[in-house]
Amino acid sequence: MAWGGVLLLAPALLVFAFLFVAPILTMVRESFRTYIPGRVGGVADRFTLENYASVFDPTYLSYFWQTFRLGFEATALGLVMGYPIAYFVARQRSNRVRRLCLGFLIAMIFLSILVRVYSLALTFGPVGMLSGTARLLGLSPNGFTFAEILVIAGLVHVIVPMVGLTLVGTIQNINPSLEDAAQSLGAPRWKAFLTVTLMLSLRGVLSAFAIAYTLCISAFVVPLVLGKGVVLLVANMIYSRFAEVSNYPSGAAIAVVMLLASLGIVYGVMRRLNPRWES
Amino acid sequence: MKRLGDDLAAVLFVALLLLTATFLILPVLTAMAMSFDARSYLGPFPPTGFSLRWYRSFLNNRGYLKGLQTSLVVATVASLVATVIGGAAAVCLDRYRFRGQQALSAFFLSPLVVPAVVMGFSLLMFFSLIGIYEGYPRLLGGHIIIALPYTIRTTLASLVGIRRSLVEAALSLGATERAAFWEITLPLARTGVIAGAIFAFALSLDDVAVSLFLADPFAFTLPVAIIGQMRATFDLTIAAVSAVLVLSTVLLILILDRVMGLDRVIGLGIYKA
Numbered sequence: 001m002a003w004g005g006v007l008l009l010a011p012a013l014l015v016f017a018f019l020f021v022a023p024i025l026t027m028v029r030e031s032f033r034t035y036i037p038g039r040v041g042g043v044a045d046r047f048t049l050e051n052y053a054s055v056f057d058p059t060y061l062s063y064f065w066q067t068f069r070l071g072f073e074a075t076a077l078g079l080v081m082g083y084p085i086a087y088f089v090a091r092q093r094s095n096r097v098r099r100l101c102l103g104f105l106i107a108m109i110f111l112s113i114l115v116r117v118y119s120l121a122l123t124f125g126p127v128g129m130l131s132g133t134a135r136l137l138g139l140s141p142n143g144f145t146f147a148e149i150l151v152i153a154g155l156v157h158v159i160v161p162m163v164g165l166t167l168v169g170t171i172q173n174i175n176p177s178l179e180d181a182a183q184s185l186g187a188p189r190w191k192a193f194l195t196v197t198l199m200l201s202l203r204g205v206l207s208a209f210a211i212a213y214t215l216c217i218s219a220f221v222v223p224l225v226l227g228k229g230v231v232l233l234v235a236n237m238i239y240s241r242f243a244e245v246s247n248y249p250s251g252a253a254i255a256v257v258m259l260l261a262s263l264g265i266v267y268g269v270m271r272r273l274n275p276r277w278e279s
Numbered sequence: 280m281k282r283l284g285d286d287l288a289a290v291l292f293v294a295l296l297l298l299t300a301t302f303l304i305l306p307v308l309t310a311m312a313m314s315f316d317a318r319s320y321l322g323p324f325p326p327t328g329f330s331l332r333w334y335r336s337f338l339n340n341r342g343y344l345k346g347l348q349t350s351l352v353v354a355t356v357a358s359l360v361a362t363v364i365g366g367a368a369a370v371c372l373d374r375y376r377f378r379g380q381q382a383l384s385a386f387f388l389s390p391l392v393v394p395a396v397v398m399g400f401s402l403l404m405f406f407s408l409i410g411i412y413e414g415y416p417r418l419l420g421g422h423i424i425i426a427l428p429y430t431i432r433t434t435l436a437s438l439v440g441i442r443r444s445l446v447e448a449a450l451s452l453g454a455t456e457r458a459a460f461w462e463i464t465l466p467l468a469r470t471g472v473i474a475g476a477i478f479a480f481a482l483s484l485d486d487v488a489v490s491l492f493l494a495d496p497f498a499f500t501l502p503v504a505i506i507g508q509m510r511a512t513f514d515l516t517i518a519a520v521s522a523v524l525v526l527s528t529v530l531l532i533l534i535l536d537r538v539m540g541l542d543r544v545i546g547l548g549i550y551k552a
Contacts, residue, residue: 005375012368012387012427019424020390023405027397030404081299084292107532108303112485114505115521119306121509122313122518127323129309157306160299190288218394220488225509235396235488242400242492252404255397266392 024259031252051253060237060254067233070148071216074155078212079205081156082163087197089164090171102168108161116157117225124150147231154222159212166211170204171197203273210269214262234258307525314518321515333519340516346504349418350484353500357422358430358479364423365430366472370460372431373438387431390424398425399492406493414498421489426479433478437471438464470539477538481531 034046054060085105092098124130126141134141137149174197182192220235227236234254241251309324317328337343372384390398399421406417441464449459465472487502494503501520509517 002375005371005377008367008371011364012431015364015423015427016387019402019420023398023401024393026405026408027401081295081302084295085299087292088296103532103536106535107528110481110485110528110531111307112502112521112524112528113487114485114502114509114517115307115310115524118509118517118521119310121513123306123309125513127321129305129324131323153302157303160303189285191284193288214392218396220394220396221506224506235394238396238400239488239491242403248404251400255394255400258394259397262392262394 027252028256030248031256033249035247035249048249051249052257054250055253055257063232063234063237064257066231067217070152070231070233071155071213071219074152074216075159075209075212077152078156078159078163079209082160082208083167083205085160085164086167086171089168091176102165105161105165105168109165113158113221117154117222120150120154120157121226124153142228144230147226147228150226150228151223151231151233154226155216155219158219158222159215162215163208163212166208167201167204170201170208174200206269207273210266214265217265218258218262307521310518311522311525313515314522316515316518321513333515336514336516337519337523342504342508343501343516343520346499346501349415349498350501353415353418353422354480354483357419357426357483358476360419360423361426361430361479362434362472362476365427365475366434369431369434369438370464372435384435388428391428395425395486395488396492399489402489403492412495414493414495417493417495418490418498418500421493422483422486425486425489426483429478429482430472430475433471433475434468435471437468437474440471441467473538474535477531477535 031051032047032049033051034048035051055064085101089098089101089105092101122128124133131141134143134146137146139146139149178196178200179189179192182196183189187195217233218235219233220239223231223233223236224239227233232240235258238251238255238258241247241254313324313326314333315329315331316326317330317332318326319332368387372380372387402417402421402424406412406420411417411420445467446459446463449463450456454462485502486500487506490500490503491506494500505517505520508514
């Protein structure tokens with residue numbers, strides 16, 4: 001490669017080395033250090049696996065389990081809610097309606113996360129329009145289950161526009177006349193949709209699932225505000241290790257495990273979608 | 280029997296569509312309506328009178344204004360730096376063929392799969408290690424690295440779409456490599472570069488998780504100030520801020536539509552927002 005190429009690449013490589021590789025390595029190293037209460041940062045010369053051992057402690061594992069479970073519930077709900085929107089937009093004949101819907105979806109993606117959580121907290125909160133929801137479901141408005149529902153609502157609000165937009169691209173690439181063909185051969189419309197369009201879009205659904213799920217399990221702001229301190233996800237645990245107890249080694253170990261989990265999901269799904277992806 | 284199944288499916292489809300749309304829009308509209316509430320306390324919906332008191336309260340809040348200023352400075356600088364650096368890297372990835380090129384492209388996109396909290400925490404530890412304790416440089420660094428994958432990806436996508444023959448035509452007509460780049464390649468890639476810069480700017484303005492780790496009491500962004508308030512008191516000043524943020528989102532979409540057309544945004548793929 002010519003010198004020109006090296007010069008073009010050098011700034012980006014330098015920034016990535018300093019602001020990406022070095023910090024991740026610092027964090028991995030910190031995760032093996034010994035924590036001493038009252039001291040910020042672990043002790044350098046005492047290598048330990050204790051921080052990882054404590055991640056697999058039942059109390060910690062329950063946080064991980066809660067995160068994976070809530071993330072899964074939110075993602076499943078997000079797919080069920082996002083698919084019809086995508087289908088509606090992709091099969092839309094009017095160009096104006098289509099553009100309007102796309103604009104709406106993109107605006108919803110760009111919408112500030114703070115606006116989302118504040119709006120949901122206000123709407124479902126004691127003064128909001130939907131304040132009766134908890135009582136309607138027979139739950140206490142300050143209880144754990146309702147906080148869980150609010151967190152799921154927040155996550156769904158984040159991922160539905162993203163799932164919708166991803167699937168618009170997928171469904172657009174499926175020939176609508178296939179569904180017509182199934183119908184002309186005698187299938188009812190709903191069956192034609194389920195057996196043809198939905199089946200052909202499964203790859204897109206899987207990649208939408210991966211995008212949404214990795215986003216959900218690393219969610220931070222949604223549980224921070226809507227979880228009301230009772231529903232804590234892994235990201236909040238890392239933050240509390242930093243902000244509340246200054247136990248950096250433990251926070252670093254949780255962060256490493258979480259990083260590996262999200263890399264694993266993305267890698268696993270990518271391999272599923274494209275077996276030759278590795279090359 | 281066939282008709283009944285289809286009717287049921289159609290009803291279910293429309294119901295789900297309406298429910299989803301309502302769920303997405305209703306809370307935001309509620310917050311916007313409440314931001315004009317005239318009551319001095321948080322009363323039940325709907326507002327009983329119209330006033331701009333919460334907007335005044337926003338404009339009189341030193342913390343918010345300082346945060347807004349920091350946010351705008353950090354977002355502007357970070358997105359500019361990321362656009363230039365990322366653009367240069369994208370040009371290199373597009374123009375030269377070398378070993379490990381695919382791996383390098385994947386590496387440049389890899390921050391996208393790192394959870395924001397992990398990113399913020401690791402940056403904080405690294406900055407402490409090398410002795411950078413001030414909020415401003417830390418925020419700038421953090422925002423540059425979260426913006427870079429986006430600017431690299433959008434610029435690369437638009438460069439790949441340019442037909443090589445156009446550049447070759449310029450070269451055969453006597454243009455130098457450099458002139459061909461500035462006169463042909465760059466103008467054609469402009470849309471992608473601008474879209475990347477807009478993405479980077481929007482992302483930086485909205486970031487909470489990374490900034491929360493890197494801010495200090497003297498340098499904090501608007502989202503950091505808001506989240507602090509949200510956890511302390513739940514008043515309607517934040518509704519006013521929300522309304523302003525919603526308005527700026529709508530503005531952003533109009534700009535995006537002008538610059539590149541919304542249909543093309545889909546092609547970009549949006550991993551994280």
